[in-house]
Amino acid sequence: MRTLLFTISAVLPLLFGVAHAQTQPYKPVGEQHDWTIDLGAGAVYGFSANGGDPEKVNVIPWAGFNYKNRFYGDALNGIGYNLILRDRLRAGVQVRPHFGGNADGMEGLDVPGLGADLAGYAFYRVGENFSLGGRLMHDISGVSNGSSLMLSAGHQDITKVGLLQTLVYTRFGDRKTNQAYYGIDASEAATTGLSPYAVGAGPQNIGIAFLMMTPIRKHYAIATFINAERALGDVADSPLIQLKQNQEMSYRAGILVVRRFGGN
Numbered sequence: 355m356r357t358l359l360f361t362i363s364a365v366l367p368l369l370f371g372v373a374h375a376q377t378q379p380y381k382p383v384g385e386q387h388d389w390t391i392d393l394g395a396g397a398v399y400g401f402s403a404n405g406g407d408p409e410k411v412n413v414i415p416w417a418g419f420n421y422k423n424r425f426y427g428d429a430l431n432g433i434g435y436n437l438i439l440r441d442r443l444r445a446g447v448q449v450r451p452h453f454g455g456n457a458d459g460m461e462g463l464d465v466p467g468l469g470a471d472l473a474g475y476a477f478y479r480v481g482e483n484f485s486l487g488g489r490l491m492h493d494i495s496g497v498s499n500g501s502s503l504m505l506s507a508g509h510q511d512i513t514k515v516g517l518l519q520t521l522v523y524t525r526f527g528d529r530k531t532n533q534a535y536y537g538i539d540a541s542e543a544a545t546t547g548l549s550p551y552a553v554g555a556g557p558q559n560i561g562i563a564f565l566m567m568t569p570i571r572k573h574y575a576i577a578t579f580i581n582a583e584r585a586l587g588d589v590a591d592s593p594l595i596q597l598k599q600n601q602e603m604s605y606r607a608g609i610l611v612v613r614r615f616g617g618n
Contacts, residue, residue, distance in 0.1 A: 376426045379444045379479040380510045387616030392418045396610025445476040462545025469497030483510050500530030516568035524560040536592040548593050557586040573614050581606040
């Protein structure tokens, strides 16, 4: 069974973008620097960057940078540039990795590998703590040659434990993207014994994530998150999801420790 991993990119950017609002126009929290470098590692359930089994706890490294909230990047979310950088508005471009998955031991299944998307995004802060916006992405690596759209609504709050962000999102794909990740073509059907399945353009999933950044002393932080996601439409009916115990729902959770270096 093909296991899909790319939606983790909806969650992890928020974990380490809270002090320097990279794409999200939340008000800055904590000490601000012209440049920062973040290094860390942790454990994540529900995601594997190297195509391993996501249904176990995997070790995940973290490295990222940010320069004046304009130029930023990290290993899991690629690099980006804020073309518009205002108090309430962030808009820019990114080159983002698009993670594939694994076949879970099923021979003959063409599993999408690591790809890359060119993305444009815009997010606007409503009131003091809400962010609304989206990201339009197109595959530039030949994995699917398709496009996808992510829309989200987020909220940021300072609690006694740390900085809490809540994210609700939904994702849509065109025919090429949905077929590459959720469809079964004739050759795959003949090899695996599964029925051919064509997926048209439409919704992929809807999800919610809770993310907490807890400062430890001056330069360290512990980041924790919980993410639940439900497949929608033709994607939910795909045999690649239904065969795995009718698993329209997927869950992810993680904890990471990060050390921040910064200066002016």
